[in-house]
Each structure stands twice: as C-alpha cells, then as structure tokens.
Amino acid sequence: MLQNIATIFIAFIVILLAVNYNWLYEYYIILGFNRPPIKPYGNGKCRKIEGIEACEDIHIHHRTGRAFMTCGTEYERTRAYWPPLNTFNSSHQTRDTPYIYDIDNDKLIPLVLENFPPEEDFATHGLGIYEDPEDENKLYMFFINHKRSGSCIETFEHTLNTNELIHLETIQHELIKTPNDIVPVSRYEFYFTNDHYFTKLPWKKFERPARLPWSNVVFHSSITNETKIAADGISSPNGINTNWDRSLIYVTALSDGSILIYERNKNNNDLKLRNRIFTGYVSDNISVDEVTGEIYITIVQKPLINLVFGKGHTSVGVLKISNNTEENGVNYSQKVIFEDDGTLFHSPSTAAVDRKRNVLLISSYRAKGIVRCDSLEP
Numbered sequence: 001m002l003q004n005i006a007t008i009f010i011a012f013i014v015i016l017l018a019v020n021y022n023w024l025y026e027y028y029i030i031l032g033f034n035r036p037p038i039k040p041y042g043n044g045k046c047r048k049i050e051g052i053e054a055c056e057d058i059h060i061h062h063r064t065g066r067a068f069m070t071c072g073t074e075y076e077r078t079r080a081y082w083p084p085l086n087t088f089n090s091s092h093q094t095r096d097t098p099y100i101y102d103i104d105n106d107k108l109i110p111l112v113l114e115n116f117p118p119e120e121d122f123a124t125h126g127l128g129i130y131e132d133p134e135d136e137n138k139l140y141m142f143f144i145n146h147k148r149s150g151s152c153i154e155t156f157e158h159t160l161n162t163n164e165l166i167h168l169e170t171i172q173h174e175l176i177k178t179p180n181d182i183v184p185v186s187r188y189e190f191y192f193t194n195d196h197y198f199t200k201l202p203w204k205k206f207e208r209p210a211r212l213p214w215s216n217v218v219f220h221s222s223i224t225n226e227t228k229i230a231a232d233g234i235s236s237p238n239g240i241n242t243n244w245d246r247s248l249i250y251v252t253a254l255s256d257g258s259i260l261i262y263e264r265n266k267n268n269n270d271l272k273l274r275n276r277i278f279t280g281y282v283s284d285n286i287s288v289d290e291v292t293g294e295i296y297i298t299i300v301q302k303p304l305i306n307l308v309f310g311k312g313h314t315s316v317g318v319l320k321i322s323n324n325t326e327e328n329g330v331n332y333s334q335k336v337i338f339e340d341d342g343t344l345f346h347s348p349s350t351a352a353v354d355r356k357r358n359v360l361l362i363s364s365y366r367a368k369g370i371v372r373c374d375s376l377e378p
C-alpha cells in the first residue's frame, strides 16, 4: 500500500513538472480557488420528489412530459458491486428498476423488465433514448449495465404509455471497459464514453486528479457489428449527448473542466474535435434542450471542499451553454442558471430541462429523491 502511494506521488510530481503553466492555471480554476462563496440562485420554487434514490441519468421525452431515469439504491452503489465508485462486492446481485417521472401528473411509474432473465444483473448508469422515426409511440432505450461478469450495454424497446421495457440485445466488447454514458444515433448505432483508462485501483483513483487524457469515446453498430474508438485522448469523458440532427457529439471531460464538441462524420462515424469549451467546472452529464439546442450540465463549484468534507457537502450548480450570437469571436456563451450550497441536494448527476413546462429536474447518484424546480432562470 505504502509503495503504491509512493509510486503515485512520484508519478504525480513528474507529471506536474512536465506540464505547462496553462495546465496548472486551469487546474487552479477547476478546483474552485478563485470562486466566490456559493449564493443560492434559481432554487426558490424547488422541492424533492421522494420515493426513488441514487438516480444517475434523466431523459425527458418532451412530447409526453415523461422523464426516464436510471435509479438504484445508495447501498448498492456505494457498498455492493458498482465499478464506477470502486465497490466490488461480487456476492451481491443488483437489479435496478428504471423509473418514469410523469411531470404533468407528478407521478412516479416503475418500469418492468420483460424478456430479461431474473438471474441477470442490472446495475444501471447512463441512459440513451432513440425515438423510432417510423412509429412515434416507440422508444429504443440504451442502458449501461455494470454486470459482475463485465460491463455491457443493454437495449430495450418501450411503447409510450405502458410500463414495460422489452429486452432486445446485450452488447459486450473489450472496448466496453469503464462505460459511463451513452447516446444513440440510430436504432442500431450508438456512442458511449469510457470514463477511465485504468479499470483497477490504485491507478484508477489517480487518473482524475492527474487529469490524464487517456480515455475515449467508442462507437458501436449492431448493423455491421463494428465496435471502434471514435475519439481518444480525453480526460475522464463522462456525459455524452448530441444535437437534433446528430451531426455534433458533445462530451464532458470531467477533470479537464471542459466540454468537447465533435463533428460526426456520418459516413464512417469517426469524430473530429471542433471546439473545446473551457467551463472551469468539474462537470457532469449533459442534457440538450430540444427546442433551443442549448446544453445543460451539472457542475460542482467547490470540488476541493467536497474532497475534504465528504460527499454530503457537495454543492449543486447547473450551467447553461448557448450558441453565442454576438460578433466577438466567442462561439459559445455560458451562464449558471441554478446554484444551491448543498442544503437542498447534494452529489449532482444530471440536470434536465423542459422549457414548455418550465421545469428543471436534477438527479443525484447518491442522494434520496430527485429535485424538481418549477421556475427557470433565463
């Protein structure tokens, strides 16, 4: 153990010496040293929705006002088998229940898995949804599943206004290493992020603080059965999403304090980096506003405080990124639209916005419930 720590420490120093001033300055900002104390903003009309816990991802189906969520239990995430938080108790079987939160009727609906054997693990994480262009009542859902026998991707079919998820396919591949979030671009094709290069401790723990740009985004097609790296050299790629015509792929690079915008080559599905938006925040999963195309991410304003005082002290923020229309050479503008010091909620995962209903939903991968806010700051 001590030897491990010494190796990590020496490697860390070597890396610090090797990098340039800009890297260190960005690090200083990401850690939140220059940030004023958090003042609550945009959280006047918020309340907790109880009855679910440890929800990772939220996707709102805007036409029906239904939010699809991957939820679990805090126990299973932190003390059973959950590789993203380095818990590897393989004598515990996790069987999550995905939920629908019906925004208009303020109601939770648990989803029942069909055609999925009871002995299979279902330890969910990122979720992606693809709407069938030929049948507007049909959704294809893509789940990251951290099975004890190895992480994989499960696809399901869902018909709106039912409570069923019908299992279609399990996709396993050696490139599905540390999957986090997923975005489909067709019924049979998707991109997902591997959030770490290392799969095992102690190196895995060291990768984020060192901001090692060693991880990737992988593309898979179930038409050709091809699985390949589409973008590489990213520090902790986390959330992934796309714009409406699926020509751009957005990736949050958590420990890089940035959002990467990739151009998707629709012929071969390779990704080409177009912009790096430095937000300066440790940021998380990405939602995209269906109407305006604006991007929402959850942010942690003071990551160091969280490290020192523990997860319960995580503040919650939501950052909005828009196309900049002013002629000043800046491509994207950024604005914090929600801030809470941790009183309302902690450990944010995903923020999802429904403009028409004026609703913001925030989930947490470790807290009970989700937060619903019935007001949206511009």
Ligand SMILES: *[C@@H]1O[C@H](CO)[C@@H](O)[C@H](O)[C@H]1NC(C)=O
Pocket (backbone or CB within 6 Å): 079, 080, 089, 090, 091, 092, 093
């Ligand atoms: C591992 O999981 C099993 C089954 O849930 C449980 O009985 C056991 O206490 C767990 N072990 C640890 C070390 O938490």
Ligand SMILES: *[C@@H]1O[C@H](CO)[C@@H](O)[C@H](O)[C@H]1NC(C)=O
Pocket (backbone or CB within 6 Å): 173, 225
């Ligand atoms: C798809 O490819 C994977 C790995 O390359 C292989 O294990 C699997 O059997 C293939 N599936 C089909 C349907 O060909």
Ligand SMILES: *[C@@H]1O[C@H](CO)[C@@H](O)[C@H](O)[C@H]1NC(C)=O
Pocket (backbone or CB within 6 Å): 243, 244, 292, 293, 294, 295, 321, 322, 323
């Ligand atoms: C910016 O504009 C493009 C092209 O109209 C659109 O596809 C995209 O969703 C917009 N992005 C943001 C962040 O508003």
Ligand SMILES: *[C@@H]1O[C@H](CO)[C@@H](O)[C@H](O)[C@H]1NC(C)=O
Pocket (backbone or CB within 6 Å): 274, 275, 276, 329, 330, 331
């Ligand atoms: C804005 O985007 C264009 C391409 O879309 C790129 O060439 C340019 O460097 C970007 N500017 C900044 C400041 O990122």
Ligand SMILES: CC(=O)N[C@H]1CO[C@H](CO)[C@@H](O)[C@@H]1O
Pocket (backbone or CB within 6 Å): 056, 057, 084, 125, 126, 127, 180, 181, 182, 238, 239, 284, 285, 347, 348, 349, 350, 365
């Ligand atoms: C898809 C998903 O939920 N990804 C990330 C969201 O945020 C949490 C909290 O940091 C991460 O653990 C997830 O990996």
